[in-house]
Amino acid sequence: MTRSIRGSRRSALLLAGLATSGLLLSGCSAGQVAETAETVPSIQGVNVASKSGDFAVRSLLIAYPGVDGYQAGDNANLNVVLYNDSPNQVTVTVTTEGAQEVVRSDPDAPLGESPATTDTETAPPAGMPAQIVVPPLSFAQLNSEAPAVLRLIGLNQPLRVGESVFVTFDFGGTPIRAAAPVAVPLTPAAPPEPIIERHTGFEELEDGHGGPGGAGH
Numbered sequence: 001m002t003r004s005i006r007g008s009r010r011s012a013l014l015l016a017g018l019a020t021s022g023l024l025l026s027g028c029s030a031g032q033v034a035e036t037a038e039t040v041p042s043i044q045g046v047n048v049a050s051k052s053g054d055f056a057v058r059s060l061l062i063a064y065p066g067v068d069g070y071q072a073g074d075n076a077n078l079n080v081v082l083y084n085d086s087p088n089q090v091t092v093t094v095t096t097e098g099a100q101e102v103v104r105s106d107p108d109a110p111l112g113e114s115p116a117t118t119d120t121e122t123a124p125p126a127g128m129p130a131q132i133v134v135p136p137l138s139f140a141q142l143n144s145e146a147p148a149v150l151r152l153i154g155l156n157q158p159l160r161v162g163e164s165v166f167v168t169f170d171f172g173g174t175p176i177r178a179a180a181p182v183a184v185p186l187t188p189a190a191p192p193e194p195i196i197e198r199h200t201g202f203e204e205l206e207d208g209h210g211g212p213g214g215a216g217h
């Protein structure tokens with residue numbers, strides 16, 4: 001009787017262990033599938049949406065400045081795509097605390113030149129925030145691949161890769177505030193040139209080999 005009880009207990013424990021292992025395996029598998037399904041390709045830029053989901057800021061970033069970064073007072077291109085999923089046209093006003101002002105400009109214009117609009121819209125007076133009209137159920141692209149880009153005029157402080165500037169996009173009374181990061185280079189920087197050490201006759205004299213009087217030692 002004792003042996004049969006022990007045997008039944010062992011069988012029950014073994015079955016319970018197998019059942020638990022099956023649950024753990026299925027749980028891990030389900031987690032992997034869910035995580036893979038939600039994976040998003042890595043793209044530079046910040047994506048932020050309003051609580052209602054009607055408005056969104058996508059691919060927000062500051063153009064790569066080079067290895068030396070931006071200095072205080074420099075201008076910088078600000079790339080962004082503005083989405084309007086509402087049934088009404090909206091005017092987006094752009095402001096920032098990290099520069100003197102934000103304006104629309106030709107993306108190919110030198111950063112040191114005065115910005116100007118490239119379309120039929122009237123440029124806002126100096127000191128006024130940039131404004132972009134986005135049609136209903138549409139978007140406005142402002143980056144190097146579009147006719148116009150946003151530009152930060154007169155940065156308040158130096159900026160390097162890994163740092164960011166806060167920018168506010170006001171969609172007709174619905175503000176979206178986001179940190180615009182400085183873009184990283186698409187290709188790695190060239191490695192430094194190797195240092196070539198050259199041996200001179202002076203060094204040989206210091207070593208006591210081959211110099212005058214060296215044969216006498």
